[in-house]
Structures are given as structure tokens and as C-alpha cells.
Amino acid sequence: MIQVIRAEQDQDLKKAFRIREQVFVEEQQVPRDAEYDGYEATASHYLATFEGVPCGAARWRTTDYGVKLERFAVLPDYRNKQVGAEVLKAVLSDVKAEQNGKKVYLHAQLPAVNFYKRNGFITEGDMFTECDIQHYKMIFAG
Numbered sequence: 001m002i003q004v005i006r007a008e009q010d011q012d013l014k015k016a017f018r019i020r021e022q023v024f025v026e027e028q029q030v031p032r033d034a035e036y037d038g039y040e041a042t043a044s045h046y047l048a049t050f051e052g053v054p055c056g057a058a059r060w061r062t063t064d065y066g067v068k069l070e071r072f073a074v075l076p077d078y079r080n081k082q083v084g085a086e087v088l089k090a091v092l093s094d095v096k097a098e099q100n101g102k103k104v105y106l107h108a109q110l111p112a113v114n115f116y117k118r119n120g121f122i123t124e125g126d127m128f129t130e131c132d133i134q135h136y137k138m139i140f141a142g
Contacts, residue, residue, distance in 0.1 A: 001050070001051055002048060002049070002050055002081075002082060002083055002086045003048065003049050004046055004047070004048045004056070004086050004087050004089075004090040005046065005047055006044060006045070006046055006090075006094065007045040007046055007047040007057075008045075012045075012047045013045055013047075015047050015054040015057075016045050016046065016047045016054075016057035016059075017036075017057075018054070019047075019054060019055065019056065019057040019073050019074075019075060020035060020057050020071055020073050021035070022073075022075060023073035023074070023075065024071075024073060027076070028131075028133065029132075030131045030133070031131065034131050035071075039059075039061050040059075042061060043059040043060060043061040043070070044059060044060050044061070044094065045057070045058070045059045046058045046059065046087055046090060046091055048074070048083050048086060048087045050078050050081060050083055053078075055074060055075045055077070055078035055083055056072075056073065056074045056075070056078065056083040056084065056086075056087045057071060057072075057073045057087075058070070058071055058072045058073070058087045058088070058091055059071045060091055060094075060095055062099065062102070065103065065105065066102045066103030066104060066105055067095050067099045067102050067103070067104045067105070068105055068106060068107075069088075069091055069095075069104065069105070069106040070106065070107075072084060072087060072088070072106075072112070074087075084115060085115075085119065088116075088119055092104070092140070103139065103140075104139070104140035105124075105137060105138060105139045105140065106121070106137075106138050107130060107135045107136070107137055107138075108121070108123075108135060108136050108137075108138045109133050109134070109135055110127070110133075110134040110135065110136070113136055113138070116138050117138075120140055120141055120142050121138040121139060121140050121141065122138060122139055122141045123136045123137070123138050124136075124137045124138065124139050125137050
């Protein structure tokens with residue numbers, strides 16, 4: 001069973017940050033100072049569990065361009081088990097309720113582009129590189 005909560009309690013935030021640390025810093029070699037930024041305190045964070053085990057995380061924040069979904073991470077042992085889809089569904093539900101009408105976008109790593117396409121996003125513009133990882137900007141089309 002997959003459960004997704006808004007990570008507002010300190011212990012839940014720590015679990016979400018630890019998942020991001022494992023996926024981005026350890027697995028993908030993203031510099032720690034690029035992974036954690038000045039938006040941590042103002043973004044809305046999420047934590048997913050699979051049968052009670054913390055395994056997924058994400059956040060969103062408002063920008064001058066709309067609502068940006070960020071930091072979607074699922075631990076390797078829990079990939080392809082619908083954890084990412086459930087996190088995305090929870091985030092989009094909250095964004096629609098709280099920021100209805102604003103453009104929703106994200107920067108998808110190349111291997112995740114098809115996942116986001118299956119979930120209502122379309123690519124916009126050319127591929128670009130962030131932290132030595134290829135990305136596409138994607139817009140939620142519903």
C-alpha cells in the first residue's frame with residue numbers, strides 16, 4: 001500500500017530529505033549545495049511510503065512563471081511500483097486546490113520524460129543540462 005502525505009512535521013521532512021539525499025546526491029552525484037536551496041523553507045514537501053517504508057519525496061513552489069514541481073525522488077527498490085505516480089497525483093491535487101489556474105511545469109530528467117507524458121505533461125523547448133543531467137521543461141496539459 002502506498003501512502004502520500006504532505007510533509008509538514010519535522011520527522012516527515014527529515015525522511016523526505018533523506019530520500020532526496022540518497023537519490024540525487026548519492027545515486028546521481030548531484031552536488032549537495034545544488035540539491036538543497038533557498039526554497040526548502042517555503043516549498044510544499046511530500047513524503048511517500050510503501051507498506052510503511054519511506055521511499056518517495058517531492059516538493060512544489062510558486063515562481064514568477066507558475067507552479068514548479070520539483071525534487072521527485074523514489075528509492076531504487078520502489079521504482080516501477082506506482083510510488084511516483086501516487087506522489088504526482090497527490091501533488092497535482094493540492095496544486096489544483098491551492099493554485100488553480102496557474103501554469104504547472106517541471107524540469108524532467110531525460111529518463112522520466114515518458115513517465116510525465118503518461119501523466120498529462122508535454123515537453124516545451126529543447127533539451128538542457130542541469131547538474132550534468134539532461135532535462136526537458138514540461139508543462140502540465142491535463
